[in-house]
Amino acid sequence: MRVALFLTCVNDTLYPATGRAVVTLLERLGVEVDFPVEQSCCGQPQFNTGYRHASEPLVRRYARAFEGYDHIVVPSGSCAAMVRDNYPRIGRKAAAEGRGGELAGLAESVVPRTVELTEFLVDVLGVTDVGAYYPHRVTYHPTCHGLRMLGLGERPRRLLEAVRGLELVELPGAQECCGFGGTFAVKNAAVSAAMGADKARAVMATGASAVCTVDNSCQMHIGGTLSRLGSTVRPVHIAEILASTEEVPFR
Amino acid sequence: MSGATGTYLGMPPFPRAAKDAVRDATLRANLRHATHTIRDKRAAAVAELPDWPELRAAGAAIKDRTLRHLDHYLVQLEERVTAAGGVVHWAADAAEANRIVTALVKETGEREVIKVKSMATQEIGLNEALAKAGIRANETDLAELIVQLGDDLPSHILVPAIHRNRGEIRDIFARNMARWGRAAPETLTDAPAELAEAARLHLREKFLRAKVGISGANFMVAETGTLVVVESEGNGRMCLTLPETLISVVGIEKVVPSWQDLEVFLQTLPRSSTAERMNPYTSMWTGTTDGDGPRVFHLVLLDNGRTDTLADEVGRQALRCIRCSACLNVCPVYERAGGHAYGSAYPGPIGAILTPQLRGTAGELDASLPYASSLCGACYEVCPVAIDIPEVLVHLRERVVQGGPVTVRGTRTRIRPAKGHAAERAALRAATWALDRPGAMRAGQRLAGRSRRLLPRRSLPGPGRAWTASRDLPAVPAEPFRDWWQRRTRGEDGR
Ligand code: SF4
Numbered sequence: 001m002r003v004a005l006f007l008t009c010v011n012d013t014l015y016p017a018t019g020r021a022v023v024t025l026l027e028r029l030g031v032e033v034d035f036p037v038e039q040s041c042c043g044q045p046q047f048n049t050g051y052r053h054a055s056e057p058l059v060r061r062y063a064r065a066f067e068g069y070d071h072i073v074v075p076s077g078s079c080a081a082m083v084r085d086n087y088p089r090i091g092r093k094a095a096a097e098g099r100g101g102e103l104a105g106l107a108e109s110v111v112p113r114t115v116e117l118t119e120f121l122v123d124v125l126g127v128t129d130v131g132a133y134y135p136h137r138v139t140y141h142p143t144c145h146g147l148r149m150l151g152l153g154e155r156p157r158r159l160l161e162a163v164r165g166l167e168l169v170e171l172p173g174a175q176e177c178c179g180f181g182g183t184f185a186v187k188n189a190a191v192s193a194a195m196g197a198d199k200a201r202a203v204m205a206t207g208a209s210a211v212c213t214v215d216n217s218c219q220m221h222i223g224g225t226l227s228r229l230g231s232t233v234r235p236v237h238i239a240e241i242l243a244s245t246e247e248v249p250f251r
Numbered sequence: 252m253s254g255a256t257g258t259y260l261g262m263p264p265f266p267r268a269a270k271d272a273v274r275d276a277t278l279r280a281n282l283r284h285a286t287h288t289i290r291d292k293r294a295a296a297v298a299e300l301p302d303w304p305e306l307r308a309a310g311a312a313i314k315d316r317t318l319r320h321l322d323h324y325l326v327q328l329e330e331r332v333t334a335a336g337g338v339v340h341w342a343a344d345a346a347e348a349n350r351i352v353t354a355l356v357k358e359t360g361e362r363e364v365i366k367v368k369s370m371a372t373q374e375i376g377l378n379e380a381l382a383k384a385g386i387r388a389n390e391t392d393l394a395e396l397i398v399q400l401g402d403d404l405p406s407h408i409l410v411p412a413i414h415r416n417r418g419e420i421r422d423i424f425a426r427n428m429a430r431w432g433r434a435a436p437e438t439l440t441d442a443p444a445e446l447a448e449a450a451r452l453h454l455r456e457k458f459l460r461a462k463v464g465i466s467g468a469n470f471m472v473a474e475t476g477t478l479v480v481v482e483s484e485g486n487g488r489m490c491l492t493l494p495e496t497l498i499s500v501v502g503i504e505k506v507v508p509s510w511q512d513l514e515v516f517l518q519t520l521p522r523s524s525t526a527e528r529m530n531p532y533t534s535m536w537t538g539t540t541d542g543d544g545p546r547v548f549h550l551v552l553l554d555n556g557r558t559d560t561l562a563d564e565v566g567r568q569a570l571r572c573i574r575c576s577a578c579l580n581v582c583p584v585y586e587r588a589g590g591h592a593y594g595s596a597y598p599g600p601i602g603a604i605l606t607p608q609l610r611g612t613a614g615e616l617d618a619s620l621p622y623a624s625s626l627c628g629a630c631y632e633v634c635p636v637a638i639d640i641p642e643v644l645v646h647l648r649e650r651v652v653q654g655g656p657v658t659v660r661g662t663r664t665r666i667r668p669a670k671g672h673a674a675e676r677a678a679l680r681a682a683t684w685a686l687d688r689p690g691a692m693r694a695g696q697r698l699a700g701r702s703r704r705l706l707p708r709r710s711l712p713g714p715g716r717a718w719t720a721s722r723d724l725p726a727v728p729a730e731p732f733r734d735w736w737q738r739r740t741r742g743e744d745g746r
Contacts, residue, residue: 016735052653149628176629187266191273
């Protein structure tokens, strides 16, 4: 089984700790994971803002970088959803524009191999108890693309519930969007900020010391709002919790 | 006052209107309360049906099949309506529809009409057109009445006065009812029963006086030429049965082939919109019937951009919409921005994909609508006809910034990218350039890593200010992941 990590450009640049956590976690579970350095970005910012053509070189790059791997593990619900939902659309539209089936073919080859991290753990490896230890009160925010586009369902919760020492507290209105939305966060900054503030207050009201998601881009928004509101609640990616053990607490 | 005198014309682009709405604490409280209440009720009502996914798929399939053969079903509908004693008119756009209706009312010699709540007549601005011809259109739906008396604009498909609370409604009734008929009682309070009673008495006079009724329709059954209006108050039924002349203005996408198709929608529509298991007042009529109801019936079939929308393979799914408003109620952006910011009769997620298709994307407001969404997908999840609203939003964003093929009045053309996106286009293209060259990307990462202590976390200049106005930036790490990875790999390799 050849497994590659598609870390995503946001994690690579701003959240390398998440990447290290995924590697630590997977190796602990006996999975040898590779990081093909030709990878960069899935093209989601371009695509979702309306610049589909600008995302096409990144579709090609993704397909090239991950050729030959059985599983491409993505610690980001929204980037995994970009590949699975939108690469086929990019392919279809290119074909409709008379540019042949190249992109559609690439999409077809990467879609079935692309899995979000919690899907990989639960569905491919068949584990929910990864042997983690994280003695904190944690609340979980299901990010929209993981929740609705990928249909992650209970997977992240089941993984968190199996973590020793972790107290999982319910987040009221958990399924409501945090207001990040990529370029939405700046194009409609007022609405985005209002959504973020409501989410941050809901998080603070749980009394948790950390808010966990499967998406660091949403975390950047939630965490940035929390910090602006003077809260000490820490945004944590699920990989960092699952990588943490009694012997080696993460960070 | 000339009916709903307000007009959406000349409204600012969505982000600006939304910014004002977000600051309005009363509006936000009203909307939050109303949308969350109905949202939760809908979820419970839908959860009762074990075959909801099948009903949803069936609704989408029926609409798609009908739209594929729309020409056939519309001609069949026209034949059946005509055979049943109705008169069918075809209106290519809003102006033509308004001309037809105005002329029909004038023919009757009447100076006022009563109206069933209707989205199509809001869309074309019928009340304003009638007012110009000296004809007063009286809204009879309770919420539409509140909007009309308040000289206001609807802000929701189903609950047009959702932005008002009880106290505000009391004040509107007390102040304005007398100008248009029976006054509100002096002692009126904001108790819902008192407000409803005041409206009932006020409207009753109008019902009994009216000779002309105007409606839309939720469905038109092609096989029999039957129109269907679904409502909860019974006021619609009064308008459909009491007047001598009935004029219905209906979008061409409202046709369904057969009565059997209603079986699906009469289950999904009430549960999605008002969370009712069964709709309270479902009125159906076929042409005219001697001694029962209106003696004259006109059906105005409205295109107004629908055929052009149908020509677009991705965008056409918006025509499946049955106007249940579930997508509004669940939308976090609508909840905070309110309906007026969307600048048309169709607010919320459906408005954000319908308006730029019906009106085009040339206007600044219309071009801003596809961006009025965080793409969270809650709308798609609840839509009873499975319209993938996020997919259409992104598709329309592309039309705005890249231009591309569109159909305008039946002619295929290419539109140019909208103005004002040059800097963004350059930035995203540059991003692709760098991201497609890991060397360049890495140089950027390293530069950020080295200068990270110099980067402000609370106050970015320029466009970045939109971010840091409400959010801190994350600390830039000392090194990107890929540097760590390569060090580690080299170390393990012993190199
Ligand atoms: S788009 Fe779907 S959810 Fe929204 S109003 Fe139309 S039918 Fe209802």
